[in-house]
Amino acid sequence: MSNTAKLPHQKELFGHPVGLYVLFFTEMWERFSYYGMRSILVIYMIAQASDKNGPGLGWTELEAYQLYGWYVMLVYLISIPGGILADKVLGQKKTVMLGAVLLSIGHGVLAVEQDWAFFTGLGFIIIGVGCLKPNISTMVGGLYKKGDIRRDKGFSIFYIGINLGSLLATSFIGLVVAKWGWHAGFGLAGIAMILGLLVYIWGQKYITHVGNKMSLEDKKSDVSIGELFNNIFKSPVHLGIMTVLIIISLYFGYTKEGVDHWGYGALFVFLSLVIGLLMMIYKDLDSKIMKDRFLVLLLSFLLVIVFWGAFEQAGGLMSVYTEQKTDRMLFGMLIPTPMFQGLNAGFIILLAVWVANIWAKRKLKNKEASSLFKMATGTIIMGLGFVFMILAVREYEANGSSGMQWLILAYLFHTIGELSSSPVSLSFVTKLAPAKYASLMMGLYFAATGLGGKVAGILGEKSAEFGEYTIFTGIVVFTVIFGLIVIALLKPLKRLTHGAEDNEVEMHNNEAEGFELADN
Template sequence: MSDTTLKPHQKELWGHPVGLYILFFTEMWERFSYYGMRALLTLYLVQKTTDKNPGLGWLDQESIMLYGWYTMLVYVMSIPGGMIADKILGQKKAVLYGALTLVAGHGILAFDEMWAFYTGLILIILGVGLLKPNISTMVGGLYKQGDIRRDKGFSIFYIGINLGSFLATFIVGYVGEKIGWHYGFGLAGIAMLLGLAVYLYGQKYLINVGNKPTLEDKKNDVSIGKLLTDLLKSPVHLGIVGLIVIYAFYAGFTYSGVDNWGYTALYIFIGLVAGIMMMIYKNLDTQVMKDRYMVLLLSFIIVIVFWGAFEQAGGLMSIYTKNNTDRMLFGWEIPATWFQSLNAGFIILLATSVAGYWAKRKLKGKEGSSLFKMAIGVIIMGLGFVFMIFAASEFNSKGSSGMQWLVLAYLFHTVGELCASPVALSFITKLAPVKYASLMMGVYFAATGLGNKVAGVLGEKASEFGEYTIFAGITIFTVIFGLLVIALLKPLKRLTHGAEDNERIMHDDEAEGFELADN
């Protein structure tokens, strides 16, 4: 069949569905807006109110605390976002409404008022919660089961994420730091409008994915309400959740921090999610599905560990860059936000090479399972903090540290991320029960959010223990954790029951396209 006789959603470009590139550019502009705002957030919070470009004048610890809560909630809201898509809207409309909410949120942040600041943050949290899990689910839906191009498709999609991040940290970062924080926030909103325009234009290429659930889908699906009802009928599982809730209230009364009741709400939320996860396991039909589900839950733990270390970039490492790093180059001081672009820049340069390496390795029969890649990613990322240890040591002895340590740290973090993060996204679409696909993607992003909160907690501790101790502790823990996953790899792979063993090129013409994309 020639390309001219194909319907728009059947057409391919460079070996992948055209819909992938629509989602690529939609996500690129969404990430431009998000990472542009993220690059400015902690620096805006700590900037003194008396400076030429005044900020809010918060303490480092307070700023990192808000950063941790904000970035956690951005991803935790993916759970209700996934549920709304599964039950009501479908992924396609959920992405649309999420994009509209993000435009409103970033636009409100352009106003220099505290009400606008908090309102904008809330709208961004809600918008990302609708958009983020569902656009990723749509990427997975573009490929048939067993299509080896799926991992490569997610890696291409990942380039879009990081192209947006790369451009944002340069452009929005410079505008915010040098011209005005709220001009930077407003510029992020304009970028989100571009993403919305691309998405609306490309609807004809997405006809076959993300559609509103049919009556049959709803009939065969199990609602969250029913899962919670089943939980109330299960004394053992209800008891586990009850213990978590009791501890949550205990923490609220005894924790001395200003965000004590925030932790109470977090623990209650974790308890309810744990209960829902237990009920899903109980309701799965076969042992194969249950075994795969357990491996999927383990992958969420890997995700929490990974992002708990990696997300120091937007918090502790961002403030460290501004306060402790010698940023002078040929007599000009490099903006602190620009260093966050290193991660995105390295991803753009290395993403297809890393994905191609793993794909060729697997085709040759060598170990290339998703769990192995994720474990290697955690180890490599953790080793990146060795360079931050060197930086902290140099600062302690000389009063400032060289930029080269940040460059090397971000390089290792990026390689680790490329091994772990896009693979984790793809892994979920392989193992998740079909009727819980969006919910599981939401739980993945919630795990990412919990990792962000862990990162915030660790960053807060730097004021107590010092950066050197925090960076050293992260290095040791992540390497040991990654090695432990590798040690357990064989029994874990058995529990997947060959979910990745049958991946293959679907057709000869697709194989040609895959090789083209790889080059």
């Protein structure tokens, strides 16, 4: 046996690099701050001056849904420049540090009881999440060598950290708000983010080998973002496509009715530029295999948008429904609305290993268990959770209130769907993304998540016009049909991955005799 001592970044704990647990606890506290603030954001905006938790902003539900949609979208859309900043300038590790600092400032500013502080704090949080979120996830993938069967499990463990933070936040922030008011809740979220920053600083020695700034040798062979955009002007076809998209975006955005028409115009122009960037990245890839995988990755982002467009109702329409139309009395006590959002995180912690084991056993039996299949199946299961919200609406219409059991069942299905889809989609990006665009592609993944959040906000706005019953029914129908279409197209889509997951399956079959995914 060798007596050579392992360096800090080579050490393992429970079969995984110690760096995984550094990133686990950093993300846990970051998610505490994010989900804690998210759990009270909409109900704070619609709260009146006479609210029992102190004066809110007094906005209408329509205004609250609009801002919620823009906020959730921008939080993740900024992941694109956040990924570019990491890939081209700072490296992932330093960009995560910058994001943690900005988040600490943003949550601290939100604790100030002024309107300017509300918007300024949200601005800092948007930029901070954009810097931190895509890059810390990419660093998790970097902890494992190519083909390492522990990678998916590592992401599942990391995902438990995300949801442990969410569970703690939704359990405590609602109680804090009930006792000390809205801004005390925002302040607690800020304290949590500072804890995450301290954990990250302490654990630097365990992640020295991942997330570093690009070497000079890599930079010589790298294509800059500016060069990619410059190449658009050298291609009449690509330039023509992007010009048409920008013109359509400006026309549609600035002729749209509503106070936020300018926002839509800016969003569509931004997305047109992103499409131009993606065309140039595709052109820059030097093999058919990489190009095919790139296309599959972009198609998988459509699944991400659909999934989160439905799932993010938790912080919007479902949150308001819980606050206004659900009987929340239990043993003579009123349960704070944010605690219901904690059901998702609690179920994840309870069911994560069980769901992972189901998929692992399917893989060992050579049954279909590809990432795309899991994502499509997860979308269907999550969508079926809204069947219980339909039943809740029918009970409310009949009795004037609905029982908590419908929310519990809805969140249960949402959780099983999320566990089947979300951790796998994170891992899928790290498997298929071109190495030199790894952070950028992770940024695009989170941008797709953000667009899903914007869809969720739009659906919330439409509930005033069409009613909750119609919105929930529409979500069920669309998610199920969309998921089934992806499953029907699974074989050609898997061919385009060119066996990106085949080696992993082979290693799994060769090495997994007696292997159990559960943490023993």
